[in-house]
Amino acid sequence: MGEKRKIKVLVCKPGLDGHDRGAKVIARALRDAGMEVIYTGLHQTPDMVVQTVLQEDPDAVILSMLSGAHKALCPVIMEKLKENEIDDVLISVGGIIPDEDKPFLEEHGLKGFYGPGTELKTIVEFVKNNLKR
Amino acid sequence: MDYSDLIQKLLNGNARAVARLITLVENDIVAAENIINAIYSHTGNAYILGITGSPGSGKSTFISTLTKIYAKQGKKIGIICVDPTSPLTGGALLGDRIRMKDNFSLKNVFIRSMANRGQLGGLARATEDVVKILDVYGCDIIIVETVGVGQSEVDIFKSAHSVVVLLVPGLGDDIQAIKAGIMEITDIFVVNKMDLSGADKKIADIMQMLELRMNYKYESLKDEENILLKSNWTPEIVKINSITGENFEKLTELIDKHRDFLSKSGVMADYQKNRIKSETLQILKHKITKKVEGLISSNPTIDEYLRLVMDKSLDPYSMANLIIKLLGLE
Numbered sequence: 001m002g003e004k005r006k007i008k009v010l011v012c013k014p015g016l017d018g019h020d021r022g023a024k025v026i027a028r029a030l031r032d033a034g035m036e037v038i039y040t041g042l043h044q045t046p047d048m049v050v051q052t053v054l055q056e057d058p059d060a061v062i063l064s065m066l067s068g069a070h071k072a073l074c075p076v077i078m079e080k081l082k083e084n085e086i087d088d089v090l091i092s093v094g095g096i097i098p099d100e101d102k103p104f105l106e107e108h109g110l111k112g113f114y115g116p117g118t119e120l121k122t123i124v125e126f127v128k129n130n131l132k133r
Numbered sequence: 134m135d136y137s138d139l140i141q142k143l144l145n146g147n148a149r150a151v152a153r154l155i156t157l158v159e160n161d162i163v164a165a166e167n168i169i170n171a172i173y174s175h176t177g178n179a180y181i182l183g184i185t186g187s188p189g190s191g192k193s194t195f196i197s198t199l200t201k202i203y204a205k206q207g208k209k210i211g212i213i214c215v216d217p218t219s220p221l222t223g224g225a226l227l228g229d230r231i232r233m234k235d236n237f238s239l240k241n242v243f244i245r246s247m248a249n250r251g252q253l254g255g256l257a258r259a260t261e262d263v264v265k266i267l268d269v270y271g272c273d274i275i276i277v278e279t280v281g282v283g284q285s286e287v288d289i290f291k292s293a294h295s296v297v298v299l300l301v302p303g304l305g306d307d308i309q310a311i312k313a314g315i316m317e318i319t320d321i322f323v324v325n326k327m328d329l330s331g332a333d334k335k336i337a338d339i340m341q342m343l344e345l346r347m348n349y350k351y352e353s354l355k356d357e358e359n360i361l362l363k364s365n366w367t368p369e370i371v372k373i374n375s376i377t378g379e380n381f382e383k384l385t386e387l388i389d390k391h392r393d394f395l396s397k398s399g400v401m402a403d404y405q406k407n408r409i410k411s412e413t414l415q416i417l418k419h420k421i422t423k424k425v426e427g428l429i430s431s432n433p434t435i436d437e438y439l440r441l442v443m444d445k446s447l448d449p450y451s452m453a454n455l456i457i458k459l460l461g462l463e
Binding site (some may be wrong): 006008030031032033056086 | 148152
């Protein structure tokens with residue numbers, strides 16, 4: 001086969017949340033772990049997220065959400081991914097996710113839920129160990 | 134592996150198949166060979182626009198504005214953004230999409246970020262292959278954004294029909310304008326951020342350089358007898374503002390003018406020939422390097438040569454010649 005396979009990760013900020021320090025730190029950590037990381041910038045609609053996944057073909061997606069809109073936006077994103085037959089990509093969400101919301105998000109196929117204080121290597125390992133392909 | 138299903142979907146215009154095929158050609162050169170082999174006869178319809186310039190000159194924002202104009206004209210657009218891979222970790226942060234948000238949801242725009250994976254020259258190894266896939270996908274225009282370049286990352290001129298170089302006011306004096314490299318391969322100079330002071334000075338510097346110009350890239354492409362006919366493209370200069378879109382009308386006219394020049398002057402045919410040559414050379418280099426690496430790690434004769442070089446009874450050049458003999462390439 002060809003060169004060693006690279007893990008490609010998409011880091012997204014869906015919704016109106018304007019704080020992306022955490023997302024940038026995570027993007028940087030994954031980069032330093034040898035992954036190719038795409039950062040989309042702020043204020044992504046579900047359609048924009050799905051279009052980006054469709055075109056960039058990442059192995060994993062990290063949604064960073066601090067605004068409390070995760071229960072509204074995540075299911076829409078998952079639904080639209082399904083419509084586009086994208087089922088082999090690890091979709092995770094992190095940021096401020098209250099414990100009581102986690103089962104709901106898990107039901108919709110999301111993973112992760114890491115919040116402030118998580119060690120960066122935990123997130124790197126999480127991505128490496130949960131890839132679907 | 135069999136890619137015929139994906140390729141059929143690509144021919145039907147399926148975006149997901151495009152993305153998968155791009156991943157395959159990026160990751161696996163054997164896959165790339167099979168895929169390009171299957172789609173090559175469908176290529177050749179897209180116009181390829183190369184955008185280059187130093188980091189922070191505004192390439193991504195510029196492309197975003199240009200894409201909006203082309204999309205409004207009903208064109209289908211492919212965008213390839215190349216960013217650098219870390220030489221230390223092999224990782225990369227691809228951030229060009231951030232500036233192209235407005236185009237994410239446009240159905241006729243396909244944006245793909247690529248890491249250069251250590252390749253010098255401003256592009257990635259697989260960039261040429263990705264261009265072909267987007268071409269077959271039906272893109273009318275393919276915009277290739279190089280990594281933020283220094284002065285000699287000039288590979289783009291072998292891949293693109295028109296090369297647009299972005300410059301910004303206040304960076305570099307008139308000496309920068311007469312150096313070799315990137316300034317020599319440009320078809321259209323764009324002075325971005327025209328609202329900053331010094332934009333007109335920048336234009337004056339470029340004009341001065343062009344007046345003294347002795348040779349230009351098309352001269353090395355053409356037949357002797359057609360010298361006069363073919364050498365009449367003088368690089369154009371335009372100042373623009375990518376945020377407001379000011380002067381973009383003029384810019385698209387210049388791109389059309391250059392496109393016209395390529396087809397009417399006959400340069401296009403030469404250009405295609407040279408492009409195929411340089412691409413094949415690139416592939417050969419890759420293949421032969423692989424062969425040589427295989428030979429060096431497995432052939433006991435090489436150990437013998439190595440010992441001789443270490444004893445100073447042979448030198449590295451002579452050893453290289455002996456290896457060429459071993460490969461049967463003499």
